[in-house]
Amino acid sequence: MTNPVLTISNLTKRFGGNTAVSGINLDVMPKETIAIIGPNGAGKTTFYNMVSGRMQPSEGNVVLDGKDITGLPPHKISRLGVSRSFQINNIFPEMTVQENVEVVLSAYHGHSRKLFNIASRNTGIQHEAIELLKRLGIDNLKGQRAEVISYGDKRLLEIAMVLATRPKLVLLDEPTAGMTPDETRRTTKLVKSLADSGDYTFLVTEHDMDVVFGLADRILVMHRGEKLFAGTPEEVKNHPEVRRAYLGEEDDETEESNA
Amino acid sequence: MKTRILLAILAVVIAGLIAVPWVASYFYIFIFTEILILGLFAASFNLVFGYTGMLSFGHAAFFGVGSYAMALVLIHLEWPFLVSLLVSMGAAALLALIIGFFCVRLNEVYFAMLTLAFGMMVFAIAYQWRSVTNGSDGLAGFSLGSLGLGLDLTLANPAVYYHVVLAIVGVASVILYVICRSSFGMILRAIRQNPERVSFAGLNVRAYRLVAFVIAGAFAGLAGGLIAPFLRVASPELLHWSMSAEPILMAILGGTGYFLGPFIGAAVFVLLETWITSFTESWMLVLGVILALMVIFFRKGLLGTVLDWWMEVRK
Amino acid sequence: MSGIGSALLNSLDIGLLLFIIAVGLNIVFGVLNIINFAHGALYMLGAYLAFTLINIVGMPFWAALLLAPLGVAILAVLIDRFLLRYIYSRDVADSLLLTFALLLIINESVRMIWGSGIQVVQPPPLLAGSMSIFGSFVPTYSLFVIAMGLLLLAGLWYLFNRTRIGRIMRAAALDRDMAEALCINTRLVVTGVFAFGAWLAAVGGVVAAPMRALDPGMGDKIIIESFIVVVIGGLGSFPGALLGALILGLIHALVAVISLR
Numbered sequence: 001m002t003n004p005v006l007t008i009s010n011l012t013k014r015f016g017g018n019t020a021v022s023g024i025n026l027d028v029m030p031k032e033t034i035a036i037i038g039p040n041g042a043g044k045t046t047f048y049n050m051v052s053g054r055m056q057p058s059e060g061n062v063v064l065d066g067k068d069i070t071g072l073p074p075h076k077i078s079r080l081g082v083s084r085s086f087q088i089n090n091i092f093p094e095m096t097v098q099e100n101v102e103v104v105l106s107a108y109h110g111h112s113r114k115l116f117n118i119a120s121r122n123t124g125i126q127h128e129a130i131e132l133l134k135r136l137g138i139d140n141l142k143g144q145r146a147e148v149i150s151y152g153d154k155r156l157l158e159i160a161m162v163l164a165t166r167p168k169l170v171l172l173d174e175p176t177a178g179m180t181p182d183e184t185r186r187t188t189k190l191v192k193s194l195a196d197s198g199d200y201t202f203l204v205t206e207h208d209m210d211v212v213f214g215l216a217d218r219i220l221v222m223h224r225g226e227k228l229f230a231g232t233p234e235e236v237k238n239h240p241e242v243r244r245a246y247l248g249e250e251d252d253e254t255e256e257s258n259a
Numbered sequence: 260m261k262t263r264i265l266l267a268i269l270a271v272v273i274a275g276l277i278a279v280p281w282v283a284s285y286f287y288i289f290i291f292t293e294i295l296i297l298g299l300f301a302a303s304f305n306l307v308f309g310y311t312g313m314l315s316f317g318h319a320a321f322f323g324v325g326s327y328a329m330a331l332v333l334i335h336l337e338w339p340f341l342v343s344l345l346v347s348m349g350a351a352a353l354l355a356l357i358i359g360f361f362c363v364r365l366n367e368v369y370f371a372m373l374t375l376a377f378g379m380m381v382f383a384i385a386y387q388w389r390s391v392t393n394g395s396d397g398l399a400g401f402s403l404g405s406l407g408l409g410l411d412l413t414l415a416n417p418a419v420y421y422h423v424v425l426a427i428v429g430v431a432s433v434i435l436y437v438i439c440r441s442s443f444g445m446i447l448r449a450i451r452q453n454p455e456r457v458s459f460a461g462l463n464v465r466a467y468r469l470v471a472f473v474i475a476g477a478f479a480g481l482a483g484g485l486i487a488p489f490l491r492v493a494s495p496e497l498l499h500w501s502m503s504a505e506p507i508l509m510a511i512l513g514g515t516g517y518f519l520g521p522f523i524g525a526a527v528f529v530l531l532e533t534w535i536t537s538f539t540e541s542w543m544l545v546l547g548v549i550l551a552l553m554v555i556f557f558r559k560g561l562l563g564t565v566l567d568w569w570m571e572v573r574k
Numbered sequence: 575m576s577g578i579g580s581a582l583l584n585s586l587d588i589g590l591l592l593f594i595i596a597v598g599l600n601i602v603f604g605v606l607n608i609i610n611f612a613h614g615a616l617y618m619l620g621a622y623l624a625f626t627l628i629n630i631v632g633m634p635f636w637a638a639l640l641l642a643p644l645g646v647a648i649l650a651v652l653i654d655r656f657l658l659r660y661i662y663s664r665d666v667a668d669s670l671l672l673t674f675a676l677l678l679i680i681n682e683s684v685r686m687i688w689g690s691g692i693q694v695v696q697p698p699p700l701l702a703g704s705m706s707i708f709g710s711f712v713p714t715y716s717l718f719v720i721a722m723g724l725l726l727l728a729g730l731w732y733l734f735n736r737t738r739i740g741r742i743m744r745a746a747a748l749d750r751d752m753a754e755a756l757c758i759n760t761r762l763v764v765t766g767v768f769a770f771g772a773w774l775a776a777v778g779g780v781v782a783a784p785m786r787a788l789d790p791g792m793g794d795k796i797i798i799e800s801f802i803v804v805v806i807g808g809l810g811s812f813p814g815a816l817l818g819a820l821i822l823g824l825i826h827a828l829v830a831v832i833s834l835r
Contacts, residue, residue: 052459073458073463074455074458074459075458075459075460075461075462075463075464076461078458078459078460078461079461083459084459090453090455090456090459091453091456092448092449092452092453092456093452093453094448094452095448095449095452099445102445103445103446103449103457103460104460106442106445106446107446107457107460107461107462108460108461111442112442112443112445112446112462112467113442113443114441114442114443115437115438115441115443115444116437116438116441117441117442118437118440118441119440119441119442119444119445120440122442161456161460164460165460165461308667312667314667314670314671316611316670316674367666367667367670368603368609368666368670368809369805369809371609371670372609372801372804372805373801373805375611375798375801376798376801376802379794379798380798500794501678501681504674504678507671507674511671541682541685541686543678543681543682544678544679544682544683544686546678547675547676547677547678547679547682548675548679550671550674550675550678551657551672551675551676551679554661554668554671554672554675555657555660555661555672558668
C-alpha cells in the first residue's frame, strides 16, 4: 500500500472567538484529485492558507511525505513540494508571460542565487518555460506583458507558474472563478488532462459543480469550518445532508461568486 | 540592428568621456568627475528602489561611511587607493547589513521611516564622535600616494583623478549592470512587483532583499570612497538626510525603470545644481520643487518620458 | 529625592508634547495612509510663525497660539489641494516621495526666511518663573505644557468617540470606498484630516517654542522622535501614540538626570 502524500490531522484555525476551520482530517494519496467544496465562508481558503504556510494553524498537523510542515513559512513549504494558486490573480504584471514562468523556474533550480549570469541567455530555463506554456496552451502569448493578457489567460499562466516547481502537491484555489463559460470548459479540460497524465496530485476548491464532478476522484464537503462529508462524487451527489446544506443552494452560490 | 545602434551610441559616449580632459577646462573636468561619482551613488540606490522596490531614505549613510572610511585609512594607514576603496565598500556593506537586518522585514511605510531614522542616527554619531570623525569640520588633510598595482597617484592633476574615477565607475557599473540582468536581478524585479508570489515560489524574500540592500550599500560606499579625495574632505554633510535625497531625485529624474536612468539623472542634477547655485544659495528648495514636480507629472523620468514620446512618434 | 520628582514631571511635559506631534502623524496615516515626512517641518513652521508674531509683530503668546497653527493649517489645505491630490490614488512610494520633497522645501524656506541662527521665544508673563510642588521647584511653563497635552488628549478622545465628524474620520480610515458609498464627501474628509494633522503639529511647535530654542534643525529632531513613538506604539494607534510618547519622554528625563550626575 502506498503512503499518502499529505496527511492532515485535526487542522483548526480560530480567529478570536470564531472558529474558521475546525478539526479537519484528510489523507491525500499520490496522483489523485480531491475537490473541496462548500459555501462561501466554509473555511476553504483558510484551510489552504494553513497548508501553504500563509497562516499558522491554531491546532493540528500537516504532514507532507512523512515530514511535519505545520507552521513553516511559505517559501519553505514551497521548497518541500507544495505549490498553490490564489483566488485573485497573483502574477508579475510588468514581466512577459514567459518571464513570469522563468522567475519560478529559476527559483526552483537555484539559479536565483546567481548574480553574474545573464538571465535572458539561460536557454535551459527558457525551453522549460515554453514547454510549460505549451502544456497550458498559452505559448503563443509568451512575449506579451502579463498585465495585458485576458483574465482567463492570466489564470492559466498562474497554473503554469504553480506547476513550474514540480510540486508533489498542487493546491488550486477556484481555478475557474470569474472565467467565461468557454474559458471554464477549456480550463476544466486542461486540469483534467494534467490530472490524468499522472504527474500531479491536486487539491482543488471550486464553486462550479460541473467542474467539481468532472475533475474530482474524491470530494470533501465543508460547512462552517467543519467536514460535513467526504466521498466519491457519486456518494456526494446522493448524500441527503449535502444536498440540503450545499447543493440546494448551488444556484445562489454561483450567482454570488460571479457578482 | 537596434542593439548595434545602442552599442554604437555607447561607444561614442565612452570615447567622449575618456576624451574629456583633453577638450575641456578644469571646471568641466570637476563637473564630470562629480557626475560619474554621483551617478554610481544613484545607480546603487536604484538597485534597491527601482529594481527591488524598497524606497530607502537613508542611502547617504553608506555613501558617507564610505567617504569616512577612505579618509581614515588614508590618514592613519596610508594604504594604496584601490585597497582603501575596498575598505570603503566593506565598511558600507557592513553598515548596510546591520541597518538592512532591521529594515528589510518591514512593509514599505515602516521601511521608509526606519531607513530615514537610521540615516539621521549615523549622521548624529559622525557629528558628535569628535575624536574619530573631527565633528562638524570633518576629516581633511589626507593625501593620495599610490593607486596600487605598483602605480603612483597624486591629486595634483584633476585629469588623472578623473580618469581613475572613470575607470572605477566604469567597472563598477558593468558589475552592477550584470547583477541587474542576472537571474538574481530578475528575482529582485519580481519581488518589487509581487513579493508574496516570490515567496510561494520557494524563495526567502527577506534574504533576497537584504542581499540587494547590502550590495547597494557597498557600491554607495565605493562612490563615497571616490568622493572623499575629490572633495579633499569627509564631512558630516555627506551623511545628512538631505544627501539621501540626491540619489532619490537623480534616479527619478533620469527614470527608475532604466539602468542608465540614474546616470542621466546625475548628469542633469549636477549641471542644474552648478547653474542654479551660481545665482542662489537655496539649492535645496529648488531640489524639493523639482522632486515634487517629477513625482507628480513625470514619474517615468526623463528617459522614460523621452522613450514614450519616441514610441508615439514612430507609430 | 526632589530631583526624581521634577524629572518625572519633566518627562511628562516632553512626553505629552511628543504625543501632540505623533498623534497628528498617526491620524494622517490612519485616514490617508500617508506618512507625512514633512510633519516635523510643519511643527517647526508653527514655532517660527509664533516667533514672528510674538517677537516681531508684538502679539501676546495666546494670540500666536491661536493664529500660527491656523496659518499652518491653511498652508496644509493648499498643499493638499495643489499637490497631494495627484498622488492619493497612486503607490505608497509616491506619497512618501512627495512629502519628502515638501520636507526639503519647507526646511529650506525656513532657513531662507528666518536664517540659520538660534531664535528664542519668551514664555508669557503668566507662565514665566517656577512654582513649588511637593517641595521642588518646577517651571510654571512645564505645567502649562502638561495641561495643554491633557486638554488635547481629552479633546481628541471626545472628537473620535463622541462626535459625528470623528466617526466619519474613523469610517474613512477603515474603508474609504465604504465611506463614499455612505454619501460622505471623502474629498473634504481627506483635506480636513490633513489640515488637522498639520494644525496639531503647529500647536506642538508653538507650545514647544518657549521651551526649546528655535533652529532650522528642530523639525528633523522631532520627526525622528515621532517615528520612534509610532514605531513603539504602532502606526495608526491612538493609545499607542500616547504610550510611546510617554515612554520616550521618560527616557529623555532619565538621560537628563544621569548626565547631570
